[in-house]
Amino acid sequence: MVKRDPPRLSLSFVTSNAAKAAEAATFLQALGIEVHPVVRRLPEPQSERLEEVASAKLDAASDVPGAVLVEDSGLFVDALGGFPGVYSAYAFRTLGVAGLLRLLDGYPRGAEFRTAAALRWRGTHQVLTGAVRGEIAREPRGTNGFGYDPVFVPEGERRSFAEMTLPEKSSLSHRARAMAAVSSRLRELLARPASGSSKK
Numbered sequence: 001m002v003k004r005d006p007p008r009l010s011l012s013f014v015t016s017n018a019a020k021a022a023e024a025a026t027f028l029q030a031l032g033i034e035v036h037p038v039v040r041r042l043p044e045p046q047s048e049r050l051e052e053v054a055s056a057k058l059d060a061a062s063d064v065p066g067a068v069l070v071e072d073s074g075l076f077v078d079a080l081g082g083f084p085g086v087y088s089a090y091a092f093r094t095l096g097v098a099g100l101l102r103l104l105d106g107y108p109r110g111a112e113f114r115t116a117a118a119l120r121w122r123g124t125h126q127v128l129t130g131a132v133r134g135e136i137a138r139e140p141r142g143t144n145g146f147g148y149d150p151v152f153v154p155e156g157e158r159r160s161f162a163e164m165t166l167p168e169k170s171s172l173s174h175r176a177r178a179m180a181a182v183s184s185r186l187r188e189l190l191a192r193p194a195s196g197s198s199k200k
């Protein structure tokens with residue numbers, strides 16, 4: 001029997017955030033998917049749903065040829081009714097991690113990090129998600145990662161994401177879970193070429 005190598009998959013990942021691209025690329029490359037970062041800030045609509053924001057970002061990248069991946073992530077804090085959520089980038093620029101900690105002073109610390117990834121693949125538009133529950137730390141800890149990593153402690157861990165190596169963060173993270181879903185969907189689409197779109 002002739003043994004065939006699995007087809008080589010390749011995606012352009014469009015983002016303004018180099019650290020995010022590096023995380024996604026490392027994770028997907030380990031699964032045999034080549035990732036080419038395209039550094040660009042895509043317009044984001046005002047929406048309450050990460051999935052809609054990710055979808056709109058993908059539409060805004062219509063000039064990027066071939067298979068294209070974008071994602072939108074957010075930190076949803078229970079005691080703040082899900083804030084900063086879809087406003088996480090704005091809250092990070094304005095309040096910063098210190099401002100978030102001040103808002104949470106005296107409140108329960110439960111939170112969830114979520115990613116919605118939107119993929120354009122052979123004319124289809126797919127939206128896949130990943131999430132991780134955790135807690136907001138009392139003070140920033142660690143120097144790895146980016147954004148809210150110093151204050152997010154994933155469930156079952158004592159260390160913040162910023163105290164973990166990239167492989168450790170990727171064994172648990174919202175982004176890695178969304179990228180794992182992207183990889184599975186790609187394999188399904190390759191096995192059974194799809195038509196139409198799936199936005200879920």
Ligand code: ITT
Nearest residue numbers: 015016017041071072073088089092146147148149
């Ligand atoms: P894009 O160009 O891809 O939109 P961005 O940095 O604006 O890049 P998001 O809107 O998805 O990305 O991110 C919202 C905010 O959440 C932003 O301040 C990020 O730094 C932060 N963030 C996203 N993923 C994170 C992660 O894995 N760990 C810590 N902070 C994260």
